[in-house]
Amino acid sequence: MxxxxxxxxxxxxxxxxxxxxxxxxxxxxxxxxxxxxxxxxxxxxxxxxxxxxxxxxxxxxxxxxxxxxxxxxxxxxxxxxxxxxxxxxxxxxxxxxxxxxxxxxxxxxxxxxxxxxxxxxxxxxxxxxxxxxxxxxxxxxxxxxxxxxxxxxxxxxxxxxxxxxxxxxxxxxxxxxxxxxxxxxxxxxxxxxxxxxxxxxxxxxLPDQVTSLITCLWDLLLDLDDLTAATNSMMSLLSSLLANSHVSYTHRGAELHELVPRLWPFLGHSIKSVRRSALATLQTLVAMENTEPPVNVWLPQVLQEALRTLFQRCIVESNQETQ
The missing domain is CATH 1.25.10.10 (Leucine-rich Repeat Variant)
Structure with missing residues (x-):
């Protein structure tokens, strides 16, 4: 040797x-x-x-x-x-x-x-x-x-x-x-x-698969919790897909004002990267111009709850960058 x-x-x-x-x-x-x-x-x-x-x-x-x-x-x-x-x-x-x-x-x-x-x-x-x-x-x-x-x-x-x-x-x-x-x-x-x-x-x-994939991820958020191993990866994937400027998205069977509140529990997740992915997803949705219904239609319906949740998270967030 x-x-x-x-x-x-x-x-x-x-x-x-x-x-x-x-x-x-x-x-x-x-x-x-x-x-x-x-x-x-x-x-x-x-x-x-x-x-x-x-x-x-x-x-x-x-x-x-x-x-x-x-x-x-x-x-x-x-x-x-x-x-x-x-x-x-x-x-x-x-x-x-x-x-x-x-x-x-x-x-x-x-x-x-x-x-x-x-x-x-x-x-x-x-x-x-x-x-x-x-x-x-x-x-x-x-x-x-x-x-x-x-x-x-x-x-x-x-x-x-x-x-x-x-x-x-x-x-x-x-x-x-x-x-x-x-x-x-x-x-x-x-x-x-x-x-x-x-x-x-x-x-x-695979543009024909994007809606099905995003819909699946939104639905899976209902079953995720702090102890689910897939939480971090799924939130990151959802954020990445929604951040793509070419995506025009409408959820099947639910409006965005019903979907967005599914993000609230993840804003207080114990893992920092999950909290950041949830914030990135919310920020992306607010900035999107090609959602159906448009932002100025669905956002006012969740605005009060969103501001309250974000304000509470700002107060107790331990990571400065996330805050």
Missing amino acids: LMYFKFPLNDVKAFMSINEEWPFELFCESLTYDLFSTHWEVRHGAAIGLREVLRQHAGGAGRTPGMDTAQQEGATQRYLEDIALRTTCVLALDKFGDFVSDEVVAPVRESCAQALGIVLSVMREDAVVSVMNILITLLRQEQWEARHGALLGLKYLLAVRKELTAKLLPEVFPSVFAGLQDSCDDVSAVSAAALAPVADDIVNF
Whole structure:
């Protein structure tokens, strides 16, 4: 192992001329075995190790001297596909979770999803689509941990392959949208977290789905409370969608003066980011020009309650920026 440190990390050719293999071959092979350890700490450490090595060297993984350019690229893609399958298996099988405050912390699945995201960032398009299909299949599993891991993988997939968003998002959206209504709060939380970074893309590429998505989020607010893990993610997603200037929104079955009061409980939420997301949503609605009915119709009906609630929150708010 000491031989790994005789050359700078970027001096790959010098190392390969002596060892006739990718410098990190043995090290990464050991980490891939550790991904399936019975101890979660070992699995977690292996996922972090793979993530950091591939972050810098994924483009040269699996190559050996004597190959032409096409052969080298093929070797790299085969190696990355193998890593993608292994990390996906961990997302499907790992069941370790801990709870901090109101949210589940799944360090093994989170780190594996991050490593998978790095691998997907340099994989061929057809291989990326294949991994996406596997993750969508995992969402049909009965174990909530498998659905949670699949959504983590999809979250990082959408984040790293922005150039494929127009192709991937229509395939991914129905499954992630269904995840918002999952019986497990932690699954619905990561579903909202997966959609929040691509809120603008949903408006651009799936305009017909925007109203249904916003309606679903408004309805879900009725079931959220201080102990619901999805509260923060859903409030952020709702705020992001409403902030888009292209959204023209009318709720089915309820007027805005009936919907806006659903935000009041979240203005006093114990988590600062939830309070800020609720404020951002309210601020966005007040500033919107394309709501139906218009602002000057629905706002006067809730103005007194809104001013009273905001004044009370200003008095007791502990965070200066939020105040």
